[in-house]
Amino acid sequence: MSPSPTCQTPDPIGLIAEEHALQCELCDLLEAIADGLPHSFDKALAVIAVSILEGSVPRHMRLEEEALFPVLRDRVASDHPLHAALACLEEEHERDGAMLVELTDALKTAAQQDLVSNPDMLGYMLRGYFDSQRRHIAWEDRVVLPVARQVLTAGDLAGLQGWIMASDHPRCSQQSVVAIRSARSARSVCDRCPSAKPADNVLPFNAKS
Structure with missing residues (x-):
């Protein structure tokens, strides 16, 4: 794998924390859908939820x-x-991943048919x-991320x-989502960032890491 530009002010833990906050918002969205059942089904919210879940x-x-x-295990x-905490979280990922597939399929079917055949289910x-998810995210925020900030x-x-x-x-954390999405490679976006030290060869964003 060719090296990507080296960021001089990396904040991956901050990015993970931001994603946790967004996942908490997803949980609120899913709760709003559940609260509407069985009398109403918000198709628009379901479409948004499916895009995030997938x-x-x-x-x-x-x-x-x-x-x-x-890298945490190594440190x-x-x-x-x-x-033990990481092993438990990985087990939860596997379990929640299976739940995610079933839930996504159910929401997609309901949105396509504009009907919930079994609102209780x-x-x-x-x-x-x-x-x-709320328990899982809270555990990672309280246990994993503080250790990461200490030992990495x-x-x-x-x-x-x-x-x-x-x-x-x-x-x-240094570039806007618009700038990153419009770029064709890590070099093209990182070359414009004063926090990056570009490498000679850079993988395109859609390359497998």
Whole structure:
């Protein structure tokens, strides 16, 4: 894999915290849909929820499992309680991932038909998912992110930022979403950023990291 530009002021933990805040907003949206049942179904909210459930949520789990959690395991002692916490969170990712697929399918069907055939079941699925997500996010915010801020080195943070920029959902704290989405490569956006030290070769944003 060719190296991406090295950010001199990386803040991947801040980006993860921002994604957690957005996921909490998703939970509020799902709760609003559930509260309307069985008498009403907000199709517009369902369409928004589906787009998030199919996109940013799986990408966030991949970032944690493939990039954040491994480097955290390398930075703490073998007997550190964080190891057990990360294992538990990965199990929750697997469970919630299965719930996510079922919930997404149910919301898509209801939105396409503009009808909820079984509002009690959909309400149960919605509440089960957002209740679980709220606990999961709160646990990561209270336990994982504080440890990450304590133990990760500048090199670790730059590496995480590089992973994010080389992923299919690049983002950073120094550039606007519009600028990043309009760019064709990490070089084209990072060359304009005073916080980046470009490498000679850069993967396009849609390259597999």
